[in-house]
Amino acid sequence: xxxxxxxxxxxxxxxxxxxxxxxxxxxxxxxxxxxxxxxxxxxxxxxxxxxxxxxxxxxxxxxxxxxxxxxxxxxxxxxxxxxxxxxxxxxxxxxxxxxxxxxxxxxxxxxxxxxxxxxxxxxxxxxxxxxxxx
Amino acid sequence: xxxxxxxxxxxxxxxxxxxxxxxxxxxxxxxxxxxxxxxxxxxxxxxxxxxxxxxxxxxxxxxxxxxxxxxxxxxxxxxxxxxxxxxxxxxxxxxxxxxxxxxxxxxxxxxxxxxxxxxxxxxxxxxxxxxxxxxxxxxxxxxxxxxxxxxxxxxxxxxxxxxxxxxxxxxxxxxxxxxxxxxxxxxxxxxxxxxxxxxxxxxxxxxxxxxxxxxxxxxxxxxxxxxxxxxxxxxxxxxxxxxxxxxxxx
Numbered sequence: 001x002x003x004x005x006x007x008x009x010x011x012x013x014x015x016x017x018x019x020x021x022x023x024x025x026x027x028x029x030x031x032x033x034x035x036x037x038x039x040x041x042x043x044x045x046x047x048x049x050x051x052x053x054x055x056x057x058x059x060x061x062x063x064x065x066x067x068x069x070x071x072x073x074x075x076x077x078x079x080x081x082x083x084x085x086x087x088x089x090x091x092x093x094x095x096x097x098x099x100x101x102x103x104x105x106x107x108x109x110x111x112x113x114x115x116x117x118x119x120x121x122x123x124x125x126x127x128x129x130x131x132x133x134x
Numbered sequence: 135x136x137x138x139x140x141x142x143x144x145x146x147x148x149x150x151x152x153x154x155x156x157x158x159x160x161x162x163x164x165x166x167x168x169x170x171x172x173x174x175x176x177x178x179x180x181x182x183x184x185x186x187x188x189x190x191x192x193x194x195x196x197x198x199x200x201x202x203x204x205x206x207x208x209x210x211x212x213x214x215x216x217x218x219x220x221x222x223x224x225x226x227x228x229x230x231x232x233x234x235x236x237x238x239x240x241x242x243x244x245x246x247x248x249x250x251x252x253x254x255x256x257x258x259x260x261x262x263x264x265x266x267x268x269x270x271x272x273x274x275x276x277x278x279x280x281x282x283x284x285x286x287x288x289x290x291x292x293x294x295x296x297x298x299x300x301x302x303x304x305x306x307x308x309x310x311x312x313x314x315x316x317x318x319x320x321x322x323x324x325x326x327x328x329x330x331x332x333x334x335x336x337x338x339x340x341x342x343x344x345x346x347x348x349x350x351x352x353x354x355x356x357x358x359x360x361x362x363x364x365x366x367x368x369x370x371x372x373x374x375x376x377x378x379x380x381x382x383x384x
């Protein structure tokens with residue numbers, strides 16, 4: 001009787017310990033997941049650039065900037081492309097609206113971003129072609 | 135007690151008479167009984183000790199089981215409420231940093247950087263904290279503007295896979311309808327009380343509307359007059375108009 005009791009309690013204790021560890025682990029994981037600030041990696045930004053998804057690049061840039069995400073040289077260049085694209089859209093809008101103030105501001109922003117594109121400066125030509133900017 | 139032979143006085147410990155040497159049967163019987171009782175006592179004592187030990191072990195195991203069941207219930211509750219706990223911590227962090235984030239929101243609002251405005255609001259989960267309630271009206275508009283900007287840029291870019299432009303067009307129309315809905319002022323006093331409809335916020339939403347309409351005009355070649363009419367369209371009419379324009383443009 002006593003031996004059976006020992007065996008049964010040992011099994012129950014092991015099962016309970018396993019469930020406690022499992023539930024606590026899952027809870028900690030879910031909590032960390034709920035508190036995680038999602039930032040975009042260098043690889044994701046490069047994929048977006050490769051696919052010509054400049055709009056996504058702009059979203060990624062803003063997301064990373066407000067989250068103080070760690071950056072690399074390549075990411076800084078991707079950020080410059082995102083800024084260039086956003087400014088280029090504003091430039092097009094300024095042309096359409098004959099908004100000289102916006103035109104000048106966006107032109108300056110484009111020039112500034114263009115100097116920081118580094119090895120990825122080929123994107124500038126593609127953006128200009130895409131948005132029909134001469 | 136006296137000796138049966140010489141009648142000398144005897145004690146229970148005297149196995150023989152100290153005077154005549156006759157054996158004392160009572161003393162012998164007493165010793166035998168004492169030996170028997172002593173054995174029984176030891177057996178009973180060890181049995182009691184063994185049973186008590188076993189019971190203590192059983193009790194200990196039952197206590198451990200009870201504690202583990204309580205821990206299991208607590209861990210299960212922790213798992214069930216982990217999102218709520220995370221949300222509360224995030225909300226607390228947002229409330230703690232309200233001065234910093236409000237300053238950033240004000241700066242983005244003033245500069246017209248509504249993509250950053252929406253990104254900050256989303257990334258730092260500022261929805262819950264009271265300190266950001268007054269920005270809710272601008273956030274709703276900025277968030278929809280972010281989506282509209284993304285879908286419009288997708289339409290401008292090369293189609294990465296077949297049907298992606300159709301999807302972007304569908305979601306663009308959806309976001310546009312959400313935007314015009316969100317830009318409508320709620321008739322509740324609450325929004326006025328929290329300052330959501332302060333002039334600077336109304337101006338910001340007006341600038342967002344202007345940006346969205348300029349983007350639409352640019353992308354779909356919509357004239358100023360057409361835009362006037364477009365604003366009055368129902369959600370379904372807006373969608374039909376945008377889709378038709380996109381088809382013509384293509």
